[in-house]
Amino acid sequence: MTTPDPRELHGFGVGRGAAVGPVARAHPAPHVAQDLPAPLDLEAAKAAAEASFAAVGKGLQARADEAAGTLAEVLGATALMAKDPALLAQVRTRIDGGAAAVVAVDRAITEFSDMFLAAGGYLAERVTDLRSVRDRVVAHLEGLPEPGVPTLSRPSVVVADDLAPADTAALELDKVLAIVIEHGGPTGHTAIIAGQLGIPCVVRVIGATSLQDGVEVAVDAATGTVVVGPDDDVRQRVEARRTALAALEQDTAPGATADGHAVALLANIGTAEDAERIADVAVEGVGLFRTEVLFLGRTSAPTEDEQAEVYARVLTALGGRKVVIRTLDAGADKPLAFVTQAGEENPALGVRGFRLVRTAEDLLRTQLAAIGRAAAQTGQEPWVMAPMVATVDEAAQFAAIARDCGVRTVGVMVEVPSAALRARDVVQEVDFVSLGTNDLAQYTMATDRLRGELVDLLDPWQPAVLDLVAITARAGAEGGTPVGVCGESAADPVMALVLTGMGVTSLSMSPAAVAGVRFALGRHSLETCQRIAEAATAGRTATESRAAALELVDPQVREVLALG
Amino acid sequence: MPHRTVAVASRVGLHARPAALFSQAAAASGLPVTIAHGDRPPVDASSVLMVMTLGAKHGAEVTIAAEGDGADEVLDRLAELLETDLDAPEQS
Numbered sequence: 001m002t003t004p005d006p007r008e009l010h011g012f013g014v015g016r017g018a019a020v021g022p023v024a025r026a027h028p029a030p031h032v033a034q035d036l037p038a039p040l041d042l043e044a045a046k047a048a049a050e051a052s053f054a055a056v057g058k059g060l061q062a063r064a065d066e067a068a069g070t071l072a073e074v075l076g077a078t079a080l081m082a083k084d085p086a087l088l089a090q091v092r093t094r095i096d097g098g099a100a101a102v103v104a105v106d107r108a109i110t111e112f113s114d115m116f117l118a119a120g121g122y123l124a125e126r127v128t129d130l131r132s133v134r135d136r137v138v139a140h141l142e143g144l145p146e147p148g149v150p151t152l153s154r155p156s157v158v159v160a161d162d163l164a165p166a167d168t169a170a171l172e173l174d175k176v177l178a179i180v181i182e183h184g185g186p187t188g189h190t191a192i193i194a195g196q197l198g199i200p201c202v203v204r205v206i207g208a209t210s211l212q213d214g215v216e217v218a219v220d221a222a223t224g225t226v227v228v229g230p231d232d233d234v235r236q237r238v239e240a241r242r243t244a245l246a247a248l249e250q251d252t253a254p255g256a257t258a259d260g261h262a263v264a265l266l267a268n269i270g271t272a273e274d275a276e277r278i279a280d281v282a283v284e285g286v287g288l289f290r291t292e293v294l295f296l297g298r299t300s301a302p303t304e305d306e307q308a309e310v311y312a313r314v315l316t317a318l319g320g321r322k323v324v325i326r327t328l329d330a331g332a333d334k335p336l337a338f339v340t341q342a343g344e345e346n347p348a349l350g351v352r353g354f355r356l357v358r359t360a361e362d363l364l365r366t367q368l369a370a371i372g373r374a375a376a377q378t379g380q381e382p383w384v385m386a387p388m389v390a391t392v393d394e395a396a397q398f399a400a401i402a403r404d405c406g407v408r409t410v411g412v413m414v415e416v417p418s419a420a421l422r423a424r425d426v427v428q429e430v431d432f433v434s435l436g437t438n439d440l441a442q443y444t445m446a447t448d449r450l451r452g453e454l455v456d457l458l459d460p461w462q463p464a465v466l467d468l469v470a471i472t473a474r475a476g477a478e479g480g481t482p483v484g485v486c487g488e489s490a491a492d493p494v495m496a497l498v499l500t501g502m503g504v505t506s507l508s509m510s511p512a513a514v515a516g517v518r519f520a521l522g523r524h525s526l527e528t529c530q531r532i533a534e535a536a537t538a539g540r541t542a543t544e545s546r547a548a549a550l551e552l553v554d555p556q557v558r559e560v561l562a563l564g
Numbered sequence: 565m566p567h568r569t570v571a572v573a574s575r576v577g578l579h580a581r582p583a584a585l586f587s588q589a590a591a592a593s594g595l596p597v598t599i600a601h602g603d604r605p606p607v608d609a610s611s612v613l614m615v616m617t618l619g620a621k622h623g624a625e626v627t628i629a630a631e632g633d634g635a636d637e638v639l640d641r642l643a644e645l646l647e648t649d650l651d652a653p654e655q656s
Contacts, residue, residue: 085608
């Protein structure tokens with residue numbers, strides 16, 4: 001179908017995907033008539049409302065139990081809302097005051113929603129969950145089918161006012177081409193879960209709910225557009241992007257440039273569950289296993305036994321692939337009850353990371369011993385590195401302790417500018433180094449990573465940060481020491497080319513980013529990567545550096561990955 | 565009534581996961597527990613919705629109170645929970 005003047009709707013895109021297909025509208029919420037008469041039997045009405053809340057809470061919890069990761073957490077939180085004692089008390093009070101059960105439910109939840117909306121921000125985005133509880137409870141009370149996404153008879157673009165987590169859990173993934181919602185935010189549940197599932201998604205699309213069932217739309221998450229009745233040109237572009245993205249998801253080859261220069265593509269993980277989840281994913285291993293999760297939220301350190309069990313699970317899940325374990329990166333802004341020093345005025349510059357060895361060497365030795373046991377038990381050889389190393393002395397000290405504890409391959413993170421500037425000496429002490437670009441940017445630019453309003457200063461394309469990365473990569477190449485990158489930079493396909501050109505030997509990122517980086521690498525020779533790196537470091541500003549690098553990127557890669 | 569005043573340690577504040585974990589722990593204590601922040605009246609600590617509407621941010625002082633057998637132990641446990649960063653880190 002071609003229309004001469006395609007209508008275009010705009011919103012915020014999530015991910016890079018694109019798709020064309022017919023609209024499938026999600027079932028609207030049941031309407032609550034506000035003028036219903038008071039219940040004849042107040043006790044019966046209260047019991048019915050309580051039973052419906054319980055049934056909805058149970059149903060949501062059951063879905064949470066079947067789901068994994070973020071989705072499970074989100075569904076569990078929604079189930080908790082359906083069982084909330086304060087909410088139930090309000091519903092009972094309203095029924096006692098003469099409201100029909102559905103009206104009582106509607107008003108009690110609206111009151112909470114209004115409070116959340118007034119608070120704004122994070123709370124306002126949770127209103128979707130509250131409304132989904134209301135819709136489900138009202139439907140249950142009235143004997144209606146659960147509101148939400150219909151059963152799809154053909155691949156479709158799901159369009160809704162917003163989708164509750166329970167709705168996204170019920171999606172038939174093989175038939176959902178894309179998701180378009182009128183409300184919700186880029187950090188709302190629908191966006192987070194669509195991103196996790198790799199479904200193209202556009203949120204906050206004004207006019208989305210005016211789209212009729214069956215109308216063809218082209219959805220482009222990279223640009224945040226929804227074209228109604230797309231013409232042949234739009235269809236072709238979307239189709240080309242979709243096919244290319246699908247094809248590159250199929251590519252499982254080890255990372256390499258077009259001329260065969262190997263660059264290992266690795267995943268960042270935080271738990272044994274993460275490791276088990278990527279067991280079937282085409283990554284060459286784990287470039288950063290953050291061990292903090294084991295320690296946080298506890299009043300005493302996990303024992304050597306407990307730690308060894310978790311490390312062994314990770315090593316087993318990866319079955320012989322490379323695993324880089326980072327020792328505890330806590331203290332300061334990630335406080336631990338049993339080690340953190342109270343009252344640090346500049347926690348990011350305080351006793352954190354490897355510096356904890358000054359006050360709690362036992363903690364490090366126990367962790368290294370646990371890693372050693374897990375290695376022996378699984379027959380694997382994990383690489384082990386320390387965070388927040390600033391000097392060659394610290395690098396040497398960590399290497400000595402780690403080797404003393406039986407670790408064979410020892411490294412340090414380069415995330416403090418002093419370590420980058422003196423990388424030439426640091427690489428002499430260890431078997432590998434890994435650049436933590438997020439913290440390196442924070443310390444180079446003297447900018448708190450948690451300050452959103454300073455995000456421009458934290459741009460990994462800042463030339464000063466690029467210079468430090470280049471110095472480290474060069475030192476590694478000269479000394480024959482592998483230099484990895486395990487910060488956000490590695491996930492950006494253009495930056496990945498720059499890093500490769502500088503001589504970085506492995507890139508570790510969130511598993512979802514690997515396919516794009518693999519594709520970009522495979523389309524450029526090492527020599528082109530080197531020219532891209534030179535162009536980037538020649539920039540005077542972050543914007544200039546990225547633009548200069550992008551200029552040299554293959555046009556097809558720019559188009560498929562929507563790099564601009 | 566026994567009570568404790570502590571600062572919220574979770575970096576996201578008393579929202580999301582930390583609020584859910586705290587309200588579940590309060591409910592599991594079996595005692596009526598309240599939590600207050602600022603000059604507003606105390607709310608039911610076992611209600612995640614009420615706890616979230618407090619809007620207690622990282623570092624904010626909150627007061628928890630409970631009455632009944634074992635109230636002190638319950639408050640100690642809940643205070644410890646509030647003084648822990650309950651939000652798992654996502655950054656490298």
